[in-house]
Amino acid sequence: MAINWFPGHMAKTRREIKENLKLVDAIIEIRDARLVASSKNPDIDDLCGNKPRIILLNKSDLSEERVTKEWIKYLSNDNIKVIGVNCITGNGLKGIKPLLNELLKEKHDRMTAKGIVNIVDRVMVVGIPNVGKSTFINKMAKNNIAKTGDRPGVTRSRQWIKTKIGMELMDTPGILWPKLESDETQLNLAFTGAIKDEIMDIEELALKLIEKLQTDYPDRLMARYKLTELSEEPLENMNSIGRKRGAVVSGGQIDYNRVAVLLLDEFRGGKLGAISLERP
Template sequence: MNIQWYPGHMVKSKREIQESLKLIDVVIEILDSRIPESSKNPEVDSIIGNKPKIIVLNKCDLAEDSVTFEWIKYYKKVGINSIDVDSSTGKNINKIYNVVKETVKDKLDRRIEKGIIGRPIRALIIGIPNVGKSTFINKLTSKSSAKTGDKPGVTKSRQWIKVSNNFELLDTPGILWPKFDDKRIALHLAFTRAIKDEILDIEELALELIKEIGTLKPDAIIKRYNIEISSDPFETLKRIGSKRGCIISGGNIDITKASNIILEDYRTGKMGKISLEKPGEVE
Protein backbone atom coordinates (compact mmCIF):
# COMPACT_ATOMS: atom_id res chain seq x y z
CA MET A 1 0.00 0.00 0.00
CA ASN A 2 1.55 3.29 -1.13
CA ILE A 3 0.42 6.02 1.30
CA GLN A 4 0.90 9.63 0.20
CA TRP A 5 -1.15 12.74 1.03
CA TYR A 6 0.07 16.30 0.50
CA PRO A 7 -2.83 18.63 -0.43
CA GLY A 8 -2.07 22.02 -1.94
CA HIS A 9 -2.92 24.10 1.13
CA MET A 10 0.02 22.51 2.98
CA VAL A 11 2.48 24.14 0.59
CA LYS A 12 0.90 27.53 1.38
CA SER A 13 0.91 26.77 5.12
CA LYS A 14 4.62 25.98 5.10
CA ARG A 15 5.35 29.31 3.42
CA GLU A 16 3.14 31.22 5.88
CA ILE A 17 4.89 29.60 8.83
CA GLN A 18 8.27 30.73 7.51
CA GLU A 19 6.94 34.27 7.06
CA SER A 20 5.58 34.35 10.63
CA LEU A 21 8.77 33.30 12.40
CA LYS A 22 10.02 36.87 12.82
CA LEU A 23 7.04 37.52 15.12
CA ILE A 24 7.57 34.39 17.21
CA ASP A 25 9.48 33.85 20.48
CA VAL A 26 9.04 30.09 20.81
CA VAL A 27 7.70 27.16 18.82
CA ILE A 28 5.36 24.61 20.41
CA GLU A 29 5.61 21.42 18.37
CA ILE A 30 2.73 19.06 19.09
CA LEU A 31 3.34 15.35 18.59
CA ASP A 32 1.15 12.29 19.06
CA SER A 33 2.28 10.45 22.22
CA ARG A 34 1.67 7.09 20.53
CA ILE A 35 3.96 7.88 17.60
CA PRO A 36 6.34 10.73 18.52
CA GLU A 37 8.81 9.95 15.76
CA SER A 38 6.29 9.39 12.97
CA SER A 39 4.22 12.44 13.95
CA LYS A 40 7.26 14.70 13.81
CA ASN A 41 7.44 16.49 10.48
CA PRO A 42 11.12 16.10 9.48
CA GLU A 43 11.03 19.55 7.84
CA VAL A 44 10.05 21.44 11.01
CA ASP A 45 13.52 21.92 12.45
CA SER A 46 14.86 23.31 9.20
CA ILE A 47 11.81 25.58 8.88
CA ILE A 48 12.10 27.10 12.37
CA GLY A 49 15.88 27.33 12.40
CA ASN A 50 17.27 28.37 15.79
CA LYS A 51 13.95 29.38 17.37
CA PRO A 52 13.51 27.94 20.89
CA LYS A 53 11.17 24.94 20.88
CA ILE A 54 9.20 22.80 23.30
CA ILE A 55 7.57 19.49 22.47
CA VAL A 56 4.04 18.68 23.63
CA LEU A 57 3.29 14.96 23.65
CA ASN A 58 -0.45 15.17 23.10
CA LYS A 59 -3.05 12.41 23.44
CA CYS A 60 -1.03 10.91 26.29
CA ASP A 61 -4.24 9.21 27.47
CA LEU A 62 -3.91 6.87 24.48
CA ALA A 63 -0.22 6.01 24.99
CA GLU A 64 1.48 3.83 27.58
CA ASP A 65 2.56 6.00 30.53
CA SER A 66 5.94 4.30 30.94
CA VAL A 67 6.79 4.77 27.26
CA THR A 68 5.75 8.42 27.30
CA PHE A 69 7.99 8.95 30.34
CA GLU A 70 10.87 7.43 28.36
CA TRP A 71 10.22 9.91 25.54
CA ILE A 72 10.31 12.85 27.97
CA LYS A 73 13.67 11.60 29.29
CA TYR A 74 14.91 11.21 25.73
CA TYR A 75 14.01 14.79 24.80
CA LYS A 76 15.63 16.11 27.97
CA LYS A 77 18.80 14.23 27.05
CA VAL A 78 18.93 15.98 23.67
CA GLY A 79 18.23 19.39 25.24
CA ILE A 80 14.53 19.87 24.46
CA ASN A 81 11.89 20.73 27.05
CA SER A 82 8.85 18.48 26.69
CA ILE A 83 5.61 17.73 28.50
CA ASP A 84 2.89 15.10 28.18
CA VAL A 85 -0.62 16.46 27.72
CA ASP A 86 -4.14 15.19 27.26
CA SER A 87 -5.92 18.07 25.59
CA SER A 88 -9.32 16.40 25.88
CA THR A 89 -9.27 16.28 29.69
CA GLY A 90 -6.82 19.14 30.23
CA LYS A 91 -4.09 17.06 31.87
CA ASN A 92 -0.96 19.25 32.36
CA ILE A 93 -2.40 22.09 30.27
CA ASN A 94 -1.92 24.46 33.22
CA LYS A 95 1.83 23.71 33.14
CA ILE A 96 2.37 24.81 29.54
CA TYR A 97 2.98 28.50 30.24
CA ASN A 98 5.66 27.75 32.85
CA VAL A 99 7.45 25.39 30.44
CA VAL A 100 7.31 28.11 27.76
CA LYS A 101 8.69 30.74 30.16
CA GLU A 102 11.52 28.44 31.18
CA THR A 103 12.37 27.79 27.53
CA VAL A 104 12.60 31.51 26.63
CA LYS A 105 14.00 32.70 29.98
CA ASP A 106 17.20 34.08 28.44
CA LYS A 107 15.22 36.08 25.90
CA LEU A 108 12.89 37.46 28.58
CA ASP A 109 15.88 38.45 30.72
CA ARG A 110 17.41 40.36 27.81
CA ARG A 111 14.13 42.20 27.27
CA ILE A 112 14.03 43.26 30.91
CA GLU A 113 17.63 44.52 30.67
CA LYS A 114 16.56 46.66 27.70
CA GLY A 115 13.54 47.96 29.61
CA ILE A 116 11.04 46.08 27.45
CA ILE A 117 8.29 45.07 29.84
CA GLY A 118 4.76 43.88 29.17
CA ARG A 119 5.28 42.36 25.74
CA PRO A 120 3.50 38.97 25.60
CA ILE A 121 5.33 35.77 24.77
CA ARG A 122 4.30 34.73 21.27
CA ALA A 123 4.27 31.02 20.48
CA LEU A 124 3.81 29.27 17.16
CA ILE A 125 1.74 26.08 17.32
CA ILE A 126 2.92 23.56 14.76
CA GLY A 127 2.15 19.91 14.07
CA ILE A 128 0.82 17.40 11.59
CA PRO A 129 -2.90 17.07 10.79
CA ASN A 130 -5.20 15.61 13.47
CA VAL A 131 -2.52 15.70 16.17
CA GLY A 132 -4.88 17.74 18.35
CA LYS A 133 -3.59 21.29 17.91
CA SER A 134 -7.03 22.91 17.95
CA THR A 135 -8.21 20.93 20.99
CA PHE A 136 -4.97 21.87 22.74
CA ILE A 137 -5.52 25.57 22.00
CA ASN A 138 -9.15 25.49 23.09
CA LYS A 139 -8.27 23.83 26.39
CA LEU A 140 -5.39 26.26 26.95
CA THR A 141 -7.61 29.28 26.33
CA SER A 142 -10.70 27.76 28.01
CA LYS A 143 -12.80 28.68 24.98
CA SER A 144 -13.52 27.52 21.45
CA SER A 145 -10.91 29.63 19.69
CA ALA A 146 -10.00 27.02 17.11
CA LYS A 147 -12.13 24.68 15.00
CA THR A 148 -11.81 21.03 15.94
CA GLY A 149 -12.76 17.77 14.28
CA ASP A 150 -11.79 14.11 14.34
CA LYS A 151 -10.32 14.22 10.87
CA PRO A 152 -7.23 15.86 9.34
CA GLY A 153 -7.30 19.24 7.64
CA VAL A 154 -9.82 21.13 9.81
CA THR A 155 -7.62 24.22 10.33
CA LYS A 156 -7.10 25.94 6.98
CA SER A 157 -5.39 29.25 7.80
CA ARG A 158 -3.28 31.10 10.38
CA GLN A 159 -4.95 32.83 13.31
CA TRP A 160 -3.68 34.70 16.38
CA ILE A 161 -5.21 33.61 19.67
CA LYS A 162 -4.82 35.43 22.98
CA VAL A 163 -4.34 33.15 25.97
CA SER A 164 -3.66 35.95 28.46
CA ASN A 165 -2.04 39.39 28.57
CA ASN A 166 1.31 37.60 28.78
CA PHE A 167 0.82 34.81 26.26
CA GLU A 168 -0.35 34.68 22.61
CA LEU A 169 -0.52 31.79 20.16
CA LEU A 170 -0.34 31.60 16.39
CA ASP A 171 -2.29 28.59 15.20
CA THR A 172 -1.34 27.08 11.84
CA PRO A 173 -2.81 24.32 9.66
CA GLY A 174 -1.33 20.88 10.05
CA ILE A 175 1.41 20.16 7.54
CA LEU A 176 2.82 16.86 6.32
CA TRP A 177 5.79 16.45 4.03
CA PRO A 178 5.71 15.67 0.30
CA LYS A 179 6.88 12.05 0.36
CA PHE A 180 6.78 9.29 2.99
CA ASP A 181 9.85 7.20 2.26
CA ASP A 182 9.41 4.99 5.32
CA LYS A 183 6.41 2.64 5.08
CA ARG A 184 6.26 2.25 8.86
CA ILE A 185 5.94 6.01 9.35
CA ALA A 186 3.24 6.21 6.69
CA LEU A 187 1.30 3.39 8.35
CA HIS A 188 1.56 4.99 11.79
CA LEU A 189 0.23 8.25 10.40
CA ALA A 190 -2.64 6.37 8.78
CA PHE A 191 -3.40 4.35 11.93
CA THR A 192 -3.83 7.57 13.92
CA ARG A 193 -5.87 9.33 11.21
CA ALA A 194 -3.27 11.94 10.32
CA ILE A 195 -4.04 10.91 6.74
CA LYS A 196 -7.57 10.89 5.38
CA ASP A 197 -9.22 7.47 5.43
CA GLU A 198 -10.87 8.28 2.11
CA ILE A 199 -7.58 7.86 0.22
CA LEU A 200 -6.59 4.63 1.99
CA ASP A 201 -7.33 0.94 1.57
CA ILE A 202 -9.07 0.48 4.92
CA GLU A 203 -8.99 -3.32 4.84
CA GLU A 204 -5.25 -3.46 4.15
CA LEU A 205 -4.67 -0.79 6.80
CA ALA A 206 -6.58 -2.85 9.39
CA LEU A 207 -4.48 -5.91 8.55
CA GLU A 208 -1.28 -3.91 9.05
CA LEU A 209 -2.59 -2.64 12.41
CA ILE A 210 -3.43 -6.18 13.52
CA LYS A 211 0.09 -7.30 12.58
CA GLU A 212 1.72 -4.49 14.55
CA ILE A 213 -0.43 -4.69 17.67
CA GLY A 214 -0.28 -8.47 17.50
CA THR A 215 3.50 -8.17 17.79
CA LEU A 216 3.71 -5.32 20.32
CA LYS A 217 0.72 -5.98 22.56
CA PRO A 218 -1.33 -9.03 21.53
CA ASP A 219 -3.31 -9.04 24.78
CA ALA A 220 -4.96 -5.78 23.66
CA ILE A 221 -6.68 -7.64 20.82
CA ILE A 222 -7.38 -10.78 22.84
CA LYS A 223 -9.04 -8.89 25.70
CA ARG A 224 -10.95 -6.42 23.54
CA TYR A 225 -12.54 -8.98 21.25
CA ASN A 226 -12.32 -12.17 23.31
CA ILE A 227 -10.64 -14.07 20.49
CA GLU A 228 -7.45 -16.00 19.86
CA ILE A 229 -4.99 -14.28 17.54
CA SER A 230 -4.14 -16.20 14.40
CA SER A 231 -0.75 -16.09 12.69
CA ASP A 232 -2.78 -14.93 9.67
CA PRO A 233 -3.94 -11.29 10.23
CA PHE A 234 -6.85 -11.82 7.83
CA GLU A 235 -8.11 -14.72 9.94
CA THR A 236 -7.82 -12.53 13.05
CA LEU A 237 -9.79 -9.80 11.29
CA LYS A 238 -12.52 -12.30 10.39
CA ARG A 239 -12.71 -13.46 14.01
CA ILE A 240 -13.10 -9.84 15.13
CA GLY A 241 -15.85 -9.35 12.55
CA SER A 242 -17.64 -12.47 13.73
CA LYS A 243 -17.49 -11.36 17.37
CA ARG A 244 -18.78 -7.91 16.47
CA GLY A 245 -21.66 -9.18 14.34
CA CYS A 246 -20.29 -8.06 10.99
CA ILE A 247 -22.22 -10.75 9.13
CA ILE A 248 -23.57 -10.40 5.61
CA SER A 249 -25.58 -12.70 3.37
CA GLY A 250 -24.37 -16.27 3.21
CA GLY A 251 -22.84 -16.00 6.67
CA ASN A 252 -19.77 -14.21 5.34
CA ILE A 253 -17.89 -11.51 7.23
CA ASP A 254 -18.21 -7.86 6.24
CA ILE A 255 -14.46 -7.22 6.14
CA THR A 256 -14.80 -3.47 5.57
CA LYS A 257 -17.03 -3.07 8.62
CA ALA A 258 -14.70 -5.19 10.76
CA SER A 259 -11.72 -3.14 9.52
CA ASN A 260 -13.37 0.12 10.52
CA ILE A 261 -14.17 -1.30 13.96
CA ILE A 262 -10.60 -2.23 14.84
CA LEU A 263 -9.22 1.07 13.49
CA GLU A 264 -11.76 3.08 15.46
CA ASP A 265 -11.14 1.03 18.62
CA TYR A 266 -7.42 1.75 18.39
CA ARG A 267 -7.88 5.43 17.63
CA THR A 268 -10.27 6.01 20.52
CA GLY A 269 -8.34 3.99 23.09
CA LYS A 270 -10.91 1.22 23.44
CA MET A 271 -8.12 -1.31 23.00
CA GLY A 272 -6.25 0.28 25.89
CA LYS A 273 -3.11 2.40 25.90
CA ILE A 274 -0.84 1.35 23.07
CA SER A 275 2.42 3.08 22.14
CA LEU A 276 3.69 2.13 18.69
CA GLU A 277 7.10 3.81 19.04
CA LYS A 278 9.76 3.88 21.74
CA PRO A 279 12.77 6.22 22.00
CA GLY A 280 15.20 3.32 21.91
CA GLU A 281 14.25 2.83 18.25
CA VAL A 282 15.37 6.36 17.34
CA GLU A 283 18.92 6.77 16.09
Protein backbone atom coordinates in the same frame (compact mmCIF):
# COMPACT_ATOMS: atom_id res chain seq x y z
CA MET B 1 0.84 0.47 0.92
CA ALA B 2 1.99 3.67 -0.81
CA ILE B 3 0.52 6.80 0.76
CA ASN B 4 1.26 10.35 -0.31
CA TRP B 5 -1.09 13.16 0.68
CA PHE B 6 0.16 16.70 0.12
CA PRO B 7 -2.66 19.16 -0.69
CA GLY B 8 -1.70 22.55 -2.09
CA HIS B 9 -2.48 24.38 1.15
CA MET B 10 0.24 22.37 2.89
CA ALA B 11 2.93 23.71 0.55
CA LYS B 12 1.60 27.21 1.21
CA THR B 13 1.77 26.58 4.97
CA ARG B 14 5.46 25.69 4.77
CA ARG B 15 6.13 29.05 3.16
CA GLU B 16 4.01 30.85 5.77
CA ILE B 17 5.82 29.16 8.68
CA LYS B 18 9.17 30.26 7.31
CA GLU B 19 7.97 33.82 6.71
CA ASN B 20 6.29 34.19 10.12
CA LEU B 21 9.07 32.79 12.31
CA LYS B 22 10.44 36.29 12.83
CA LEU B 23 7.15 37.24 14.52
CA VAL B 24 7.37 34.65 17.30
CA ASP B 25 9.55 33.97 20.33
CA ALA B 26 9.14 30.20 20.41
CA ILE B 27 7.51 27.17 18.81
CA ILE B 28 5.04 24.71 20.27
CA GLU B 29 5.17 21.52 18.24
CA ILE B 30 2.43 18.98 18.87
CA ARG B 31 2.97 15.29 18.22
CA ASP B 32 0.97 12.16 18.91
CA ALA B 33 2.35 10.38 21.98
CA ARG B 34 1.49 7.00 20.42
CA LEU B 35 3.74 7.62 17.40
CA VAL B 36 6.24 10.25 18.44
CA ALA B 37 8.64 9.70 15.54
CA SER B 38 6.05 9.22 12.82
CA SER B 39 4.04 12.28 13.89
CA LYS B 40 7.07 14.53 13.53
CA ASN B 41 7.29 16.45 10.30
CA PRO B 42 11.02 16.31 9.45
CA ASP B 43 10.72 19.70 7.74
CA ILE B 44 9.95 21.32 11.11
CA ASP B 45 13.58 21.12 12.28
CA ASP B 46 14.78 22.91 9.15
CA LEU B 47 11.94 25.43 9.15
CA CYS B 48 12.21 26.33 12.84
CA GLY B 49 15.99 26.34 13.09
CA ASN B 50 17.21 27.29 16.57
CA LYS B 51 13.94 28.80 17.79
CA PRO B 52 13.21 27.63 21.35
CA ARG B 53 10.70 24.80 21.15
CA ILE B 54 8.30 22.93 23.39
CA ILE B 55 7.14 19.53 22.13
CA LEU B 56 3.76 18.44 23.44
CA LEU B 57 3.20 14.69 23.29
CA ASN B 58 -0.57 14.86 22.98
CA LYS B 59 -2.98 11.99 23.68
CA SER B 60 -0.47 10.72 26.22
CA ASP B 61 -3.36 9.01 28.01
CA LEU B 62 -3.57 6.71 24.97
CA SER B 63 0.13 5.79 25.06
CA GLU B 64 2.10 3.69 27.54
CA GLU B 65 3.32 5.99 30.32
CA ARG B 66 6.68 4.23 30.54
CA VAL B 67 7.34 4.67 26.82
CA THR B 68 6.23 8.31 26.86
CA LYS B 69 8.74 9.02 29.66
CA GLU B 70 11.46 7.42 27.53
CA TRP B 71 10.56 9.75 24.64
CA ILE B 72 10.62 12.82 26.90
CA LYS B 73 14.12 11.96 28.08
CA TYR B 74 15.26 11.15 24.54
CA LEU B 75 14.04 14.39 22.92
CA SER B 76 14.80 16.96 25.62
CA ASN B 77 17.79 19.30 25.47
CA ASP B 78 18.67 22.92 26.39
CA ASN B 79 16.64 24.36 23.52
CA ILE B 80 13.82 21.81 23.41
CA LYS B 81 11.52 20.90 26.30
CA VAL B 82 9.08 17.98 26.13
CA ILE B 83 5.97 17.10 28.15
CA GLY B 84 3.12 14.63 27.85
CA VAL B 85 -0.34 16.21 27.70
CA ASN B 86 -3.98 15.61 26.93
CA CYS B 87 -5.33 18.61 25.05
CA ILE B 88 -8.95 17.56 25.58
CA THR B 89 -8.85 17.27 29.37
CA GLY B 90 -6.06 19.83 29.80
CA ASN B 91 -3.88 17.39 31.70
CA GLY B 92 -0.25 18.54 31.61
CA LEU B 93 -0.93 21.91 29.97
CA LYS B 94 -0.07 23.85 33.14
CA GLY B 95 3.52 22.75 32.59
CA ILE B 96 3.85 24.79 29.40
CA LYS B 97 4.28 28.27 30.93
CA PRO B 98 7.15 27.29 33.30
CA LEU B 99 8.96 25.63 30.40
CA LEU B 100 8.41 28.68 28.21
CA ASN B 101 9.75 30.95 30.97
CA GLU B 102 12.82 28.75 31.19
CA LEU B 103 13.43 28.81 27.43
CA LEU B 104 12.87 32.59 27.18
CA LYS B 105 14.63 33.61 30.39
CA GLU B 106 17.07 35.97 28.63
CA LYS B 107 14.22 37.82 26.89
CA HIS B 108 12.25 38.09 30.14
CA ASP B 109 15.28 39.34 32.05
CA ARG B 110 15.90 42.05 29.43
CA MET B 111 12.30 43.22 29.48
CA THR B 112 12.11 43.15 33.28
CA ALA B 113 15.27 45.28 33.43
CA LYS B 114 13.49 47.84 31.26
CA GLY B 115 10.60 47.94 33.71
CA ILE B 116 8.18 45.94 31.57
CA VAL B 117 5.90 43.92 33.86
CA ASN B 118 3.27 42.34 31.63
CA ILE B 119 5.43 40.28 29.29
CA VAL B 120 3.63 38.54 26.44
CA ASP B 121 5.31 35.69 24.58
CA ARG B 122 4.28 35.01 21.00
CA VAL B 123 4.32 31.34 20.10
CA MET B 124 3.69 29.52 16.82
CA VAL B 125 1.79 26.24 17.06
CA VAL B 126 2.82 23.62 14.49
CA GLY B 127 2.18 19.98 13.81
CA ILE B 128 0.89 17.46 11.31
CA PRO B 129 -2.88 17.07 10.76
CA ASN B 130 -5.08 15.60 13.45
CA VAL B 131 -2.59 15.71 16.34
CA GLY B 132 -4.77 18.13 18.33
CA LYS B 133 -3.52 21.63 17.48
CA SER B 134 -6.94 23.25 17.40
CA THR B 135 -8.06 21.39 20.53
CA PHE B 136 -4.94 22.67 22.30
CA ILE B 137 -5.53 26.25 21.20
CA ASN B 138 -9.18 26.16 22.22
CA LYS B 139 -8.22 24.79 25.63
CA MET B 140 -5.62 27.50 26.16
CA ALA B 141 -8.00 30.24 24.98
CA LYS B 142 -10.92 28.65 26.88
CA ASN B 143 -13.27 29.07 23.95
CA ASN B 144 -13.74 27.66 20.48
CA ILE B 145 -11.76 30.18 18.46
CA ALA B 146 -9.96 27.67 16.27
CA LYS B 147 -11.92 25.24 14.15
CA THR B 148 -11.77 21.65 15.30
CA GLY B 149 -12.63 18.33 13.74
CA ASP B 150 -11.81 14.66 13.92
CA ARG B 151 -10.61 14.66 10.34
CA PRO B 152 -7.31 16.13 9.15
CA GLY B 153 -7.25 19.36 7.20
CA VAL B 154 -9.77 21.42 9.20
CA THR B 155 -7.58 24.41 10.13
CA ARG B 156 -6.71 26.47 7.06
CA SER B 157 -5.72 30.08 7.83
CA ARG B 158 -3.31 31.77 10.21
CA GLN B 159 -4.80 33.45 13.26
CA TRP B 160 -3.56 34.90 16.56
CA ILE B 161 -5.20 33.67 19.76
CA LYS B 162 -4.78 35.34 23.14
CA THR B 163 -4.54 33.35 26.37
CA LYS B 164 -4.70 34.35 30.02
CA ILE B 165 -1.12 33.30 30.84
CA GLY B 166 0.87 35.91 28.95
CA MET B 167 1.06 33.97 25.72
CA GLU B 168 -0.32 34.63 22.26
CA LEU B 169 -0.61 31.68 19.90
CA MET B 170 -0.27 31.72 16.14
CA ASP B 171 -2.17 28.83 14.64
CA THR B 172 -1.04 27.15 11.43
CA PRO B 173 -2.71 24.45 9.34
CA GLY B 174 -1.39 20.94 9.80
CA ILE B 175 1.26 19.91 7.31
CA LEU B 176 2.59 16.57 6.20
CA TRP B 177 5.74 16.28 4.18
CA PRO B 178 5.55 15.68 0.41
CA LYS B 179 6.72 12.08 0.40
CA LEU B 180 6.38 9.61 3.25
CA GLU B 181 9.52 7.51 2.87
CA SER B 182 8.99 4.79 5.46
CA ASP B 183 6.23 2.17 5.25
CA GLU B 184 6.07 2.18 9.04
CA THR B 185 5.56 5.94 9.14
CA GLN B 186 2.82 5.73 6.52
CA LEU B 187 0.97 3.05 8.42
CA ASN B 188 1.32 4.65 11.85
CA LEU B 189 -0.07 7.93 10.55
CA ALA B 190 -2.93 6.13 8.83
CA PHE B 191 -3.72 4.04 11.93
CA THR B 192 -4.31 7.18 13.98
CA GLY B 193 -6.24 9.13 11.34
CA ALA B 194 -3.57 11.70 10.42
CA ILE B 195 -4.15 10.69 6.80
CA LYS B 196 -7.70 10.84 5.51
CA ASP B 197 -9.51 7.50 5.54
CA GLU B 198 -11.15 8.48 2.26
CA ILE B 199 -7.90 7.99 0.36
CA MET B 200 -7.12 4.69 2.08
CA ASP B 201 -8.03 1.06 1.57
CA ILE B 202 -9.28 0.80 5.14
CA GLU B 203 -9.72 -2.98 4.99
CA GLU B 204 -6.04 -3.40 4.17
CA LEU B 205 -5.19 -0.78 6.80
CA ALA B 206 -7.15 -2.62 9.48
CA LEU B 207 -5.41 -5.86 8.52
CA LYS B 208 -2.03 -4.15 8.98
CA LEU B 209 -3.15 -2.85 12.37
CA ILE B 210 -4.15 -6.34 13.46
CA GLU B 211 -0.74 -7.59 12.33
CA LYS B 212 0.93 -4.90 14.46
CA LEU B 213 -1.24 -5.52 17.53
CA GLN B 214 -1.01 -9.31 17.44
CA THR B 215 2.77 -8.93 17.62
CA ASP B 216 3.12 -6.08 20.14
CA TYR B 217 -0.13 -6.22 22.14
CA PRO B 218 -1.69 -9.68 21.71
CA ASP B 219 -3.32 -9.64 25.15
CA ARG B 220 -5.10 -6.35 24.42
CA LEU B 221 -6.43 -7.67 21.13
CA MET B 222 -7.69 -10.88 22.70
CA ALA B 223 -9.27 -9.13 25.68
CA ARG B 224 -11.07 -6.46 23.67
CA TYR B 225 -12.61 -8.88 21.19
CA LYS B 226 -13.00 -11.83 23.57
CA LEU B 227 -10.76 -14.11 21.52
CA THR B 228 -9.54 -17.33 23.13
CA GLU B 229 -6.50 -17.52 20.86
CA LEU B 230 -4.76 -15.68 18.05
CA SER B 231 -3.73 -17.07 14.70
CA GLU B 232 -0.40 -16.21 13.13
CA GLU B 233 -2.43 -15.03 10.14
CA PRO B 234 -3.88 -11.49 10.55
CA LEU B 235 -6.78 -12.32 8.21
CA GLU B 236 -7.87 -15.20 10.46
CA ASN B 237 -7.83 -12.85 13.44
CA MET B 238 -9.86 -10.32 11.45
CA ASN B 239 -12.37 -13.07 10.71
CA SER B 240 -12.55 -13.95 14.41
CA ILE B 241 -13.16 -10.32 15.36
CA GLY B 242 -15.87 -10.09 12.71
CA ARG B 243 -17.65 -13.17 14.04
CA LYS B 244 -17.40 -11.99 17.66
CA ARG B 245 -18.86 -8.60 16.75
CA GLY B 246 -21.56 -9.95 14.44
CA ALA B 247 -20.07 -8.41 11.31
CA VAL B 248 -21.38 -11.24 9.15
CA VAL B 249 -23.43 -10.97 5.97
CA SER B 250 -25.60 -13.52 4.18
CA GLY B 251 -23.83 -16.79 3.53
CA GLY B 252 -21.68 -16.39 6.63
CA GLN B 253 -19.19 -14.08 4.93
CA ILE B 254 -17.35 -11.51 7.03
CA ASP B 255 -18.21 -7.85 6.37
CA TYR B 256 -14.60 -6.69 6.23
CA ASN B 257 -15.45 -3.03 5.78
CA ARG B 258 -17.53 -3.08 8.96
CA VAL B 259 -14.75 -4.83 10.89
CA ALA B 260 -12.19 -2.33 9.58
CA VAL B 261 -14.26 0.69 10.62
CA LEU B 262 -14.94 -0.86 14.03
CA LEU B 263 -11.31 -1.74 14.72
CA LEU B 264 -9.88 1.62 13.62
CA ASP B 265 -12.50 3.59 15.57
CA GLU B 266 -11.88 1.59 18.73
CA PHE B 267 -8.11 1.82 18.41
CA ARG B 268 -8.24 5.58 17.85
CA GLY B 269 -10.63 5.98 20.77
CA GLY B 270 -8.30 4.16 23.15
CA LYS B 271 -10.69 1.27 23.73
CA LEU B 272 -7.87 -1.25 23.30
CA GLY B 273 -5.95 0.40 26.15
CA ALA B 274 -2.77 2.48 26.23
CA ILE B 275 -0.68 1.59 23.19
CA SER B 276 2.64 3.02 21.95
CA LEU B 277 3.36 2.22 18.31
CA GLU B 278 6.98 3.41 18.54
CA ARG B 279 9.81 3.49 21.03
CA PRO B 280 12.89 5.73 21.06
